Amino acid sequence: MGVASGTDAIELALRALGIEVGDEVVTAAATCVPTVAAIESAGATPVLADVDPETGTLDPEALAAACTQRTRAVVPVHLYGQCADMAPILAVARERGLRVVEDAAQAHGAEYGGRRAGTLGDAAAFSFYPTKNLGALGDAGIVVTDDPAVAERVRALRSYGERERYVSVEWGRNSRLDTLQAAVLATKLPFLERWTERRRELAARYHDGLAGTGLVLPVEAPGRRHVYHLFVVRSLRRDVLREQLAARGVETLVHYPRPIHGHPAYAHLARGGALLARSERLAAEALSLPLYPDLRDDEAEQVVAAVVEAVAVEAVAR
Numbered sequence: 001m002g003v004a005s006g007t008d009a010i011e012l013a014l015r016a017l018g019i020e021v022g023d024e025v026v027t028a029a030a031t032c033v034p035t036v037a038a039i040e041s042a043g044a045t046p047v048l049a050d051v052d053p054e055t056g057t058l059d060p061e062a063l064a065a066a067c068t069q070r071t072r073a074v075v076p077v078h079l080y081g082q083c084a085d086m087a088p089i090l091a092v093a094r095e096r097g098l099r100v101v102e103d104a105a106q107a108h109g110a111e112y113g114g115r116r117a118g119t120l121g122d123a124a125a126f127s128f129y130p131t132k133n134l135g136a137l138g139d140a141g142i143v144v145t146d147d148p149a150v151a152e153r154v155r156a157l158r159s160y161g162e163r164e165r166y167v168s169v170e171w172g173r174n175s176r177l178d179t180l181q182a183a184v185l186a187t188k189l190p191f192l193e194r195w196t197e198r199r200r201e202l203a204a205r206y207h208d209g210l211a212g213t214g215l216v217l218p219v220e221a222p223g224r225r226h227v228y229h230l231f232v233v234r235s236l237r238r239d240v241l242r243e244q245l246a247a248r249g250v251e252t253l254v255h256y257p258r259p260i261h262g263h264p265a266y267a268h269l270a271r272g273g274a275l276l277a278r279s280e281r282l283a284a285e286a287l288s289l290p291l292y293p294d295l296r297d298d299e300a301e302q303v304v305a306a307v308v309e310a311v312a313v314e315a316v317a318r
């Protein structure tokens with residue numbers, strides 16, 4: 001069901017699965033704000049759990065530990081284009097009767113155990129914001145599910161609660177997928193697989209070129225197809241590395257400079273002690289190298305050369 005954005009897709013999927021005011025929804029502390037904003041828009045209370053130190057995706061044990069009597073759903077985030085460890089996450093969900101909404105906004109075409117991102121939970125949300133692996137020219141998103149009742153409810157929720165024209169049977173709003181964006185997406189969709197392959201090719205180049213630098217490189221967990229929405233390296237001296245690369249003409253970005261509870265608006269979601277420490281470390285160390293399908297091989301080599309130089313000059317690897 002096409003909707004107006006990835007944020008709306010998460011919200012409407014949660015609502016369609018029956019999540020209500022007072023329900024708790026667990027998600028990873030290492031994500032961008034829309035994941036949590038969508039949980040709040042659904043009326044629920046977000047609860048943050050820590051991530052796996054290698055992949056940066058929701059740690060299944062942290063999920064189990066974050067659950068209370070009121071927990072009704074979990075939103076695992078397929079961060080940077082790699083699926084969260086869904087088998088143990090689904091096991092926790094089954095045990096506790098939680099609904100599962102995948103945040104697949106960065107993971108078009110990613111796989112887990114041979115299954116596509118978006119087919120693993122009760123429902124999933126994709127974003128087609130222009131910077132995503134499949135992007136429109138403006139905002140757009142989609143909810144996918146194999147449950148016809150959930151699909152029907154999302155269709156109603158995105159259109160004023162109407163099950164038939166001009167008959168609203170429940171609360172709903174306007175979250176239509178804009179027709180022009182849909183047309184753009186339809187022309188781009190056939191290229192997605194080719195673009196994904198190109199992303200993986202460039203990532204392989206980075207892995208080869210940077211293996212000796214001592215930088216922490218992205219981990220491709222066994223059985224998961226990473227689609228490299230982002231190629232995120234980690235450095236204890238991330239900001240110095242970033243400056244060194246900028247001085248060599250390489251623009252980098254940080255995804256994301258704060259864990260969710262590091263934002264003033266979400267400070268109240270912080271949890272005691274070291275419960276979210278891995279998410280905090282990721283925010284302090286992560287650096288995204290340039291990676292998009294149009295990046296040329298020689299440009300990727302320039303990036304590799306610049307990183308190798310920066311590491312040699314400034315000892316930024318550890």
Ligand SMILES: *Cc1c(COP(=O)(O)O)cnc(C)c1O
Nearest residue numbers: 005006007034035105106127129
């Ligand atoms: C982009 C993104 C969203 C939100 O999608 P929008 O289309 O921008 O609303 C949610 N979660 C993650 C992980 C994202 O990367």
